[in-house]
Amino acid sequence: KQEVTQIPAALSVPEGENLVLNCSFTDSAIYNLQWFRQDPGKGLTSLLLIQSSQREQTSGRLNASLDKSSGRSTLYIAASQPGDSATYLCAVRDTDKLIFGTGTRLQVFP
Amino acid sequence: ETGVTQTPRHLVMGMTNKKSLKCEQHLGHNAMYWYKQSAKKPLELMFVYSLEERVENNSVPSRFSPECPNSSHLFLHLHTLQPEDSALYLCASSQVWRGGYEQYFGPGTRLTVT
Numbered sequence: 521k522q523e524v525t526q527i528p529a530a531l532s533v534p535e536g537e538n539l540v541l542n543c544s545f546t547d548s549a550i551y552n553l554q555w556f557r558q559d560p561g562k563g564l565t566s567l568l569l570i571q572s573s574q575r576e577q578t579s580g581r582l583n584a585s586l587d588k589s590s591g592r593s594t595l596y597i598a599a600s601q602p603g604d605s606a607t608y609l610c611a612v613r614d615t616d617k618l619i620f621g622t623g624t625r626l627q628v629f630p
Numbered sequence: 631e632t633g634v635t636q637t638p639r640h641l642v643m644g645m646t647n648k649k650s651l652k653c654e655q656h657l658g659h660n661a662m663y664w665y666k667q668s669a670k671k672p673l674e675l676m677f678v679y680s681l682e683e684r685v686e687n688n689s690v691p692s693r694f695s696p697e698c699p700n701s702s703h704l705f706l707h708l709h710t711l712q713p714e715d716s717a718l719y720l721c722a723s724s725q726v727w728r729g730g731y732e733q734y735f736g737p738g739t740r741l742t743v744t
Contacts (some may be wrong), residue, residue: 561739571730616678617686620672620676
């Protein structure tokens with residue numbers, strides 16, 4: 521049974537720092553891995569999707585990497601801003617479904 | 631309207647009430663999903679519809695009853711809920727069900743059962 525773990529559960533950093541969020545999964549047989557952002561009480565916004573054949577994806581200040589063999593993905597956020605404060609969720613896609621981690625709650629203070 | 635919309639955004643209901651959540655997608659997708667997000671738990675998949683047929687029921691209690699009248703609309707009918715059913719209910723859609731197609735999420739309905 522696929523399990524997705526995100527570390528750390530919470531992170532508080534000053535503005536301007538570069539930071540790394542971690543996601544690990546137990547079964548490497550995945551179609552893709554997706555990173556989402558969720559603001560308090562709101563829905564999910566897709567940030568990056570990495571197909572199983574890819575190693576990384578970039579969008580603006582965000583870079584996500586995927587190492588299927590070791591069951592790991594990282595989300596790198598460059599030059600963090602207070603507007604980046606949110607919960608970041610990682611999810612892996614097997615044949616039928618997305619399986620989510622519990623998220624990392626990020627607070628960026630000015 | 632664009633993307634995936636959900637109504638209502640907030641709902642408070644008693645345990646004996648009957649209510650429905652509505653989801654609409656404007657993306658031309660063929661698969662739609664209901665998820666439940668409880669505090670401090672990962673998102674849990676509840677139901678999947680592909681081409682208006684239910685293809686997945688993730689051991690959800692019968693007090694939750696989904697309906698998909700066409701590929702653009704998805705409902706979740708609620709009756710005799712319990713306080714532990716209070717959660718954020720999220721709807722999503724994707725081009726097709728199986729394979730690596732990206733899912734697009736709505737803003738959610740925050741449900742409180744009193």
